[in-house]
Amino acid sequence: MKFGTKAIHAGVQPDPTTGAIMTPIYQTSTYVQESPGKHKGYEYARTQNPTRDALQANLAALENGQHGLCFASGLGATDAILKLFKPGDEIIASSDLYGGTYRIMVRVFSEFGLTFRFVSLDDPANLKAALTDKTRMVWIETPTNPLLRIVDIAAIAQITKTRNIQLVVDNTFASPYLQNPLDLGADIVVHSVTKYIGGHSDTVMGAIITNDDETTNRLRFIQNACGAVPGPQDCFLALRGIKTLHVRMDRHCQNAQRVAEYLQKHPKVSQVYYPGLPNHPGHELAKKQMRGFGGMVSFELVGDSLPEAVRVMESFEVFSLGESLGGVESLCTHPASMTHASIPKAEREANGLKDTLIRLSVGIEDADDLIADLERAIG
Numbered sequence: 001m002k003f004g005t006k007a008i009h010a011g012v013q014p015d016p017t018t019g020a021i022m023t024p025i026y027q028t029s030t031y032v033q034e035s036p037g038k039h040k041g042y043e044y045a046r047t048q049n050p051t052r053d054a055l056q057a058n059l060a061a062l063e064n065g066q067h068g069l070c071f072a073s074g075l076g077a078t079d080a081i082l083k084l085f086k087p088g089d090e091i092i093a094s095s096d097l098y099g100g101t102y103r104i105m106v107r108v109f110s111e112f113g114l115t116f117r118f119v120s121l122d123d124p125a126n127l128k129a130a131l132t133d134k135t136r137m138v139w140i141e142t143p144t145n146p147l148l149r150i151v152d153i154a155a156i157a158q159i160t161k162t163r164n165i166q167l168v169v170d171n172t173f174a175s176p177y178l179q180n181p182l183d184l185g186a187d188i189v190v191h192s193v194t195k196y197i198g199g200h201s202d203t204v205m206g207a208i209i210t211n212d213d214e215t216t217n218r219l220r221f222i223q224n225a226c227g228a229v230p231g232p233q234d235c236f237l238a239l240r241g242i243k244t245l246h247v248r249m250d251r252h253c254q255n256a257q258r259v260a261e262y263l264q265k266h267p268k269v270s271q272v273y274y275p276g277l278p279n280h281p282g283h284e285l286a287k288k289q290m291r292g293f294g295g296m297v298s299f300e301l302v303g304d305s306l307p308e309a310v311r312v313m314e315s316f317e318v319f320s321l322g323e324s325l326g327g328v329e330s331l332c333t334h335p336a337s338m339t340h341a342s343i344p345k346a347e348r349e350a351n352g353l354k355d356t357l358i359r360l361s362v363g364i365e366d367a368d369d370l371i372a373d374l375e376r377a378i379g
């Protein structure tokens with residue numbers, strides 16, 4: 001089955017009691033048992049819920065994986081993955097990372113004895129140099145947030161596979177429509193469903209997809225034991241969002257390409273970060289491992305003035321200033337003070353993230369209106 005068909009049908013069956021074509025919202029905390037332990041496969045809603053089951057099966061299919069597990073947020077999913085490890089275990093993460101992922105690693109899990117090292121992984125050779133005999137996991141994002149760098153998933157997987165290290169890919173920016181890390185050798189895919197998968201800025205949720213039975217059993221145990229599960233109403237909204245994922249992503253890609261090309265020609269713009277631009281250092285690799293370049297574009301203004309960047313962000317009329325991304329509406333974010341404020345300034349700057357960087361989540365509005373908004377705001 002191809003992607004658009006899977007998006008609409010995978011994991012979803014007409015409701016067995018009524019034939020309802022849309023998976024019902026099973027808003028229940030528990031299930032009646034016939035006799036102690038004799039039930040229909042559902043005991044308590046933290047452990048199992050039919051609306052969540054449909055979504056988990058659907059997401060697994062979209063990532064070409066065997067198993068899907070949903071969590072109350074993307075970071076809830078990240079938390080579960082980090083709980084696979086033990087004190088003394090070492091994790092290498094790419095240095096250009098979502099701020100919240102950095103925060104849970106450095107401020108929560110290092111307190112429990114996990115060691116984290118942040119390495120620039122756009123060059124896979126850097127990974128080889130950073131590995132030790134304690135390394136148990138490599139965590140990457142690609143495209144990265146907010147600098148849209150491209151990391152070679154297959155090349156990193158080649159290094160981790162031979163050493164029995166788990167490779168986790170945060171596939172939030174690409175979505176399963178544009179990139180399937182499991183096919184490229186990753187062991188675990190994590191998503192903030194909040195973003196493109198949900199797609200309508202109305203739900204916070206996370207997901208994990210894997211092919212490995214043992215990892216899944218452990219993650220399923222953690223999902224139930226630690227309890228960061230999403231509610232059925234949110235699962236319904238995510239399922240509804242997914243039905244148009246492929247259609248939305250095509251438009252996100254088209255609009256972002258137009259916005260990036262417009263910005264690149266603008267005399268007041270000094271730098272544009274978008275993997276769909278031929279001069280982007282990861283362009284060829286993105287063409288190889290992705291089916292499109294996505295909807296995220298970051299840029300800097302000539303002169304690198306923070307007040308001027310702030311003035312532009314305040315001047316938008318169609319782009320709304322806010323955290324998050326991946327919804328149908330266009331958003332603009334100031335990573336240094338918003339999504340990445342939890343990373344110390346010196347570390348941000350060492351990674352190339354300037355205080356003047358503006359990040360756009362290009363929505364699916366009419367591209368002419370988006371360009372006109374940029375023109376008005378940048379001036």
Ligand SMILES: *Cc1c(COP(=O)(O)O)cnc(C)c1O
Pocket residue numbers: 073074075076098100101141145170172173191192193194195204205206
């Ligand atoms: C938003 C985001 C997360 C965290 O997801 P939440 O649903 O907000 O908890 C993780 N990774 C990336 C790349 C994100 O953009």
